[in-house]
Amino acid sequence: MKNTLKALLAAGGVAALSIGTATTPAHAQGKTITLCWAAWDPANALVELSKDFTAKTGIGMKFEFVPWPNYADRFLNELNSRGSLCDLIIGDSQWIGGAAENGQYVKLNDFFKKEGISMDDYMPATVVGYSQWPKNTPNYWALPAMGDAVGWTYRKDWFARPEVQKDFKAKYGRDLAAPKTLDELRDIAQFFQGRDIDGKKVYGASIYTERGSEGITMGVSNYLYDYGFKYQDPNKPYAMDGFVNSPGAVKGLEAYKELYKCCTPPGASNSYMSEGLDAFKSGQVALQMNFFAFFPGLYKDPNVGGDKIGFFSNPAATTQATQLGGQGISVVSYSKNQGEALQYIKWFSGGDVQKKWWALGGYSCAKSVLNDPSFPDSAPFAKEFLKSMGMVVDFWAEPSYAQLLQAEQKRVHDYVVADKGTAQEALDSLVKDWKAIFKEEGKKF
Amino acid sequence: MNDLSVSSQIAYQAARMQPRVVRRIRGLSDKALAWLFITPTIVLLLAINIFPLIWTIYLSFTNYRANRPNVPMRWMGIDWYQSILTDPDIWSAMQVTAHFVLWTVVIETVLGFGLAFLIDKKFRGHGAWTTIILLPMMLSPAVVGNFWTFLYQPQIGLFNYVVAFCTGSAASSFQMLGDVRLSPWAIVIVDAWMWTPYVMLICLAGLRSIPDYIYEAAEVDRASKWRQFWSITLPMALPFIMLAVLFRGIENFKMFDMVNLLTGGGPGSTTEVASITLKRAAFESWRTGYSSAFAIILFVTVFGLANIYVKALNRVKSR
Secondary structure: OHHHHHHHHHHHHHHHHHHHHHHOHHHHHOOEEEEEEEOOHHHHHHHHHHHHHHHHHOOEEEEEEEOHHHHHHHHHHHHHOOOOOOOEEEEEHHHHHHHHHOOOEOOOHHHHHHHOOOHHHEOHHHHHHHOEOOOOOOOEOOEEEEOOEEEEEEEHHHHOOHHHHHHHHHHHOOOOOOOOEHHHHHHHHHHHOOOEEOOEEOEEEEOOOOOOOOHHHHHHHHHHHHOOOOOOEOOEOOOOOOOOOOHHHHHHHHHHHHHHHHHOOOOOOOOOHHHHHHHHHOOOEEEEEEEHHHHHHHHHOOOOOHHHEEEEEOOEOOOOOEEEOOEEEEEEOOOOOHHHHHHHHHHHOOHHHHHHHHHHOOOOOEHHHHOOOOHHHOOOOHHHHHHHHOOEEOOOOOOOHHHHHHHHHHHHHHHHOOOOOOHHHHHHHHHHHHHHHHHHOOOOO | OOHHHHHHHHHHHHHHHHHHHHHHHHOOOHHHHHHHHHHHHHHHHHHHHHHHHHHHHHHOOEOOOOOOOOOOOOEOOOHHHHHHHOOHHHHHHHHHHHHHHHHHHHHHHHHHHHHHHHHHOOOOOHHHHHHHHHHHHHOOHHHHHHHHHHHOOOOOOHHHHHHHHHHOOOHHHOOOOOOOOOHHHHHHHHHHHHHHHHHHHHHHHHHHOOOHHHHHHHHHOOOOHHHHHHHHHHHHHHHHHHHHHHHHHHHHHOOOHHHHHHOOOOOOOOOOOHHHHHHHHHHHOOOHHHHHHHHHHHHHHHHHHHHHHHHHHHHHHHO
16 A cells, blocks of 8 residues: 555656646746735836746746835835745835845845946946945945836826917916926916816826825925925034925925815825826826836826826926935845845846836836937836936935834824924924934934 | 554554543542643733733833844833823824724714614514614724725715715815814714624613513503613613723724724824824834833723723622
8 A cells, every 4th residue: 555655646746747847947946036026017027027037047936016005014024024035125225224234135245246247337326225325335235126216297188288278378378388397387286176177177286195104205305305405414414404494395395285285186185106096097187296117007008198198207496306216126135045036136137138127117227228329219208217317316214214204204294284383393393303213223413 | 454454453542542541530630620721721821912911011121123133132221111101292192092982982882872772672674674783893994994985085985975965065075084173083983883883782782681570660660761761771781881881992992903094094193093103113113112112001001991990880780
């Protein structure tokens, strides 16, 4: 009986192995790595792109994609619990300080040197934003993977209507076009608010107001930066008085509140990326603030895409800047497949791969792609993306970024959405909160 | 050796073993036997309840952060307790929690008792009505949260249409979840909708426990219906009502899921109950030591209040 059982097991094993070999050769070799990221359009593009990596190296790829609302919770828990689920992680730019200091990411300097990967080949803003910790020092913890920034979409088809054009000109004395300044943007949003388009009531703009994670901070930053807000004194780190709560920053916060109050759809008090997409795709709003990563998908949308959609980068006020999004790709230090994960990074940094990445819907950070003369015309949003990546500013990437973020979420939401206090009070309180957090961290200022 | 002989051998061994085990158990005293039975439960209780509690108390005196295992743990003494108890934002969260607990408990108790009183009367189809009324509490809070988020939607939500129809105002003229004045009430309404049936069930058990002969005696004494209600029904159902208040009070003090799904604590911090603040400190800011101290404060508050209440409940029961 034992012999019969052995024979059966052996036969079963051979059959299982042969089936495995026929479908996924890499699995048979036992080389499969897991890449963790958010579940969105660019992630699907990455799955497509990574097939070339498997074909070239025989290393299988598994993907762990988590929807944005749970993305940070899920993967920060994974990193903090020293889990080995992810071999590679495309983590948010703010995580880099904490992940570096807590030993969660593998430092890539030696690897880059050995493989001839140079950070000079990537857009400077993306290197600072996604790779470096401490910032502006040559310490690299990730390869810039997905360049992103906040931009705007507008209903080009509505803008082009003669009767709409006529009304707008009569009211504001200029042609209706993509705004160049934040004041123009407010005028346009106000113009469309409550307007009747094809028998349907439409609204001005969808902007970020979400309270729970990072939404309203990512939205309001685009106004604060434009009016002169700075995170700290450029000459004295962590000195925030007069920078975070400068008169300009106060004006920026007031302007964001004005836009929220005058020109957003009813019930938009807790909106972030997906709510913005819903509002735009369902034809509710004329303007939408959102990350560039969503624009390829919107352009393909049969109802609002193609000729109906236009794109513009964040308009100016006293200066012009925009909020950085995007992520770098890192090797998790708890991974048991670091060698294979590094192979993936090496492969991903290749010029042809970066070109294909952009073609598939991912946003390459490589200069070879972005500085190519044909790049601005390669997609309807490419020119605005390039312009945006030249003026991005990022939130604190300190290890305590989550606490800093929560403080801003609270102060800003309290003022903008809940009408609590004044803009000056909100920013003064924010400075107080941030000082307390940095004090607890042992920072001197 | 064939299969049959193997199984016979196992059966033989089992037969030999059994008397030995029985003999051993027979030799145990009652006390030892009791310990034998309750030890696994005690071990489980220690592992999943007592140890985490003691560990949390310990962490509440340190600067530990779950996301920074490399940073040496520092003893903080009662610093976190001091800073929590003097933090205006924490007191604001406690006020929001108290407001939420008070109104949900009052509304659920009044409605729950009222429904139980009505359902207790035998009428045609009362069984079906009971089932229908109980449906909301059988749903998952996640489903209820999402369901009501849509109902409250100012443009397409049914709730706004119903209110607009009744008041003559425009459906999109008010935002239940986005307005600082309305959002706390939006949560109270959902909680009352979901958990009133639970209070009703407990009250119904109380009403059904009142013997009929007491009412018959009251009828003989020509007591009015109001008098019967005031002198028999309410006092005899009171311990059950108080029990329902206790359960809902404790549950709502800890309320997280519904608030998180409906408003996430917003707009601003209008609906930020204590559990939301705690979650943010523990799992978003990763201040493990600080949030442990906050959790202990909340635990002691609930435990203290519940104890006072149970004493009052016992006094009512003993009357």
